[in-house]
Each structure stands twice: as C-alpha cells, then as structure tokens.
Amino acid sequence: MKTIVYYYSNKGSNRYLANKIAGDLKCEMEEIKPRLNSHMLMLTGLNFGNRKLKTNVEDFDQIILCGPIWMGKLIVPLKNFVKKNISKINKLIFVTSCGSTFEGKDKKFGHNLVFKSLKKMTGEKCVHCEAFPIGLILTEEQKKDPDADMKYHLNDENFKGEIVEIYNAFMRKI
Secondary structure (H helix, E strand, O other): OOEEEEEOOOOOHHHHHHHHHHHHHOOEEEEOOEOOOOHHHHHHOOOOOEOOOOOOHHHOOEEEEEOOEEOOEEOHHHHHHHHHHHHHOOOEEEEEEEOOOOOOOOOOOOHHHHHHHHHHHHHHHEEEEEEEEHHHHOOHHHHOOOOHHHHOOOOOOOOOOHHHHHHHHHHHHO
C-alpha cells in the first residue's frame, strides 16, 4: 500500500509526529503550506487557501493527515486540504498532537469533536483518527501550568512512556 504523510504544524509537535510516522513507515511526507500562515487569521476562520502540493494525492492508496486542533476545530489548512482533495483520497487517517486530553475528548474543545466532524466530512474514507495529547509528555509540575500545552512540544527527549505506548498501538493498527 502506497502511503504518504501530509502535515501542517505551527509549533513543531505535529511536524515531529509526521516525521516519526513517515520514518517508521518508510513513506513520503509533505508539508501543507497555507498561502498566508497567520495563526490569528486561521483562528478567525479566514481562508486564503493552501499552496500547491508537490505530490499528487491520487497517487497514494493511504493518506495520513497530521496536524493540530485549535480550540476544538479542524484548522483551516487541514480543512482546505480535505475539501480540495476528498474525491482523490482513497483512505484517510487523521493524527493530531493536541492540547485536548482523553478525559476531555468530548468537551467543547475536545479532539473527539474534530474526529466526528472530519468523519462526517469524508464519510467512509476516514478510517481512523488518533490523538496524542501533549499532556502525556508533561511532568506533574508542568501540568500545573495552564499554558503548558502551548509551551511544550514533542521531541526525542520527551517522547517516552505512555505516549510511546499509544504510538506503538497506533502503528500496529495502520
């Protein structure tokens, strides 16, 4: 099965995750680049589209889409990618490194709401969604900081313990 990882990352955690997945699967990866990469504009929902991809989505049997969830929403670059390419996608897997927790996955800003929205948008093409909450890499002291999910990012030093177990289970699934 020919696979590619497409990703968008603002702070680096989703880039790290995309690199890790692509490296372990020994597959291609490509960054999704918005025409205007402004965090504030994306939060308001303003949409200027994405830059043209170097690869052809239809050349792949399986797309792994990796990117953040902001305030309980599928962010604009990812939404643009899906809307533009839905007819070319055979099988989609969505992966996110996010600030949401497993306990809060169904709350207002929870990742499960985005998963449901994405599955509604893609139908049967979205076969799996997986969250890698930043809270899994935080120390007990760091968890006391209300802004910790914005300050800390996935890297080789902190990618250990429970998050590795979830990652390994995810890799076995796909």
